[in-house]
Amino acid sequence: MIGPHGKDSIERIFLAAARSRLVTDPQHGCEIVPRVGEAPQGTHLVILTISSMQFRLLMLLHFEDDERTQRYYVGDAARSLTECFMEFGNLCCGAMNQQLVEHFPDLGMSTPYALSSECLPYLRELKPDYTQSYALTIDHEVRLGATLCVCTQTSLDFVVSAAAVEAHDSAGELELF
Incomplete structure (x- = not known):
C-alpha cells in the first residue's frame, strides 16, 4: 500500500526527472499530461527498475521508431534508436534514484x-x-x-520536498553506478 504522500512524491520526482533528462537540449520543453484509462503511446518499450527492500518501481518509456523520434534522439549517430533511447531512460531513472536514495538508502537500479x-x-x-x-x-x-x-512489500509513505526536487532538477552532476 502506498500512501498519498508517497504517490505524490513519486510523481513529482518523475516529472522533474523526465523534464530534465529525456530532452537532448536543456532548452527543449517537455510537456507531460497524465493519461487515465488510455493505452500509453508507443509500440516499443524501454524498462528500468529501481528496487529497495520496501518497493520495486518500474519506469516504462514508450516510443515509436518514427522519423521524428529518430531525428531527435539519434541524429546522425551510428546507433539504433533503442540504444540511444535507453541512455536517456537511464539518465531519467538515475535522476529519480538520486531523489529516492535520500529516503531509501538501500536502492538498486537495473540496466x-x-x-x-x-x-x-x-x-x-x-x-x-x-x-x-x-x-x-x-x-x-x-x-x-x-x-x-x-x-510494495510494506506500507509506503514519504514526502519529498519541492525544494529538493527542484535542486536535483537543475543539477547536472555525473554519477557512476
Missing part, C-alpha cells in the same frame, strides 16, 4: 532493457499498488509515453 508494447498487459500480473501513465511531448514534436508501476 535498461527493451520489450514490445505487447507485453504491457502483463504488468497487472505484478499486482502493482500504484500505476500511472503519462503522455509526453518533447520539443513540440516527439511523442512518448511513460508508465510508472510501483509494487
Whole structure:
C-alpha cells in the first residue's frame, strides 16, 4: 500500500526527472499530461527498475521508431534508436534514484532493457499498488509515453520536498553506478 504522500512524491520526482533528462537540449520543453484509462503511446518499450527492500518501481518509456523520434534522439549517430533511447531512460531513472536514495538508502537500479508494447498487459500480473501513465511531448514534436508501476512489500509513505526536487532538477552532476 502506498500512501498519498508517497504517490505524490513519486510523481513529482518523475516529472522533474523526465523534464530534465529525456530532452537532448536543456532548452527543449517537455510537456507531460497524465493519461487515465488510455493505452500509453508507443509500440516499443524501454524498462528500468529501481528496487529497495520496501518497493520495486518500474519506469516504462514508450516510443515509436518514427522519423521524428529518430531525428531527435539519434541524429546522425551510428546507433539504433533503442540504444540511444535507453541512455536517456537511464539518465531519467538515475535522476529519480538520486531523489529516492535520500529516503531509501538501500536502492538498486537495473540496466535498461527493451520489450514490445505487447507485453504491457502483463504488468497487472505484478499486482502493482500504484500505476500511472503519462503522455509526453518533447520539443513540440516527439511523442512518448511513460508508465510508472510501483509494487510494495510494506506500507509506503514519504514526502519529498519541492525544494529538493527542484535542486536535483537543475543539477547536472555525473554519477557512476
